[in-house]
Amino acid sequence: MFVESAINPGRAVPSPFAVQPDSLHALFSKLPAENLSAGKILFLEGDAATSVFEVLEGSLRIFRILGDGRRVITGFLNAGDILGLSFRSHYIYTAEAITPVTVRRLSRKVFEAEVANSAELRPVVFNQMSDEMAAAQDQMVLLSTKNAEERLCSFLLKELQRALKAGAVQPLVHLAMTRLDIADYLGLTIETVSRTMTKLSSKGVISTSGRHSVKVLKRGLLAQLAGDGDECEDGWRPAVAHGERLRH
Structure with a gap:
């Protein structure tokens, strides 16, 4: 969302609330x-x-x-x-x-x-x-800078982080949106989204359950493919010198 503030902090207006909210x-x-x-x-x-x-x-x-x-x-x-x-x-x-x-x-x-x-x-x-x-x-x-695979991996990683923050105990992402929605969000075609999902599944990065659930099997590798190498909770860390995966 794009930010355009219409708030005037200096204006004094009577509050309709008996107790002023703090959140x-x-x-x-x-x-x-x-x-x-x-x-x-x-x-x-x-x-x-x-x-x-x-x-x-x-x-x-x-x-x-x-x-x-x-x-x-x-x-x-x-x-x-x-x-x-x-x-x-x-x-x-x-x-x-x-x-x-x-x-x-x-x-x-x-x-x-x-x-x-x-x-x-x-x-x-x-x-x-x-x-x-x-x-x-x-x-x-x-x-502007990421290819199709990097875009989709970034999206899945973001959705996983949101699910975990909300209290999920398994690396399972429920995608309420359709693949066409994902395509329109990532600037891709629906065919590219489906093809890239299949590619990630074949690499063992994710597994899909229907069209609306994705289980992340290798979170660190997903982050690496997204270009976000600081994510390494599943044990993989991208090497600095050679771009290889190291255990830690």
Whole structure:
């Protein structure tokens, strides 16, 4: 996501909350949940950016449609993500549910008032938007410098890291999105994604279970193929001098 801050930290606005929240998620905790079925739009590119959202369950894709009709997916959102921090007057992409999704919606005016009045929330929002900027820069590097295999390995590694951070005990990645979604996110064709998945399976790096689950068998080798040699939890470390794999 691209970052455009509309927050004015110096503005003093009365808080509608009896007790001022000390985290972004606390802002949403009293709000009603909204449900979207798979394929439903949360908001469209160009809509007035009047709300900020917390994703409670499910996965969404965010994308833009180019002038020639091509779809470019710029990211995926999952439970725990906050959506809509970085806009000014209008949303710059479309958010669509991949799976059944549950969200909470907060008025952008209320959100900005809370952040303006909270010394605790301002650095949290700043860090969140800094993370969004870093993610956007990482995506630009991935698309501009990496080949098809490196792109897919980087994507799988990122999804594995997210799963482990969420508490997964096995190196199993559930991919809610379709392979076409992955292709549109990585700037590849669906045929290239499928062919590269097969190639990684034949190398013993991953094993696939259906179209939506991938087990990472060699995390260090996956990181090496992605160009991220610092990942070596499964015992492999790329050698500095000769590009060979060493045990440690």
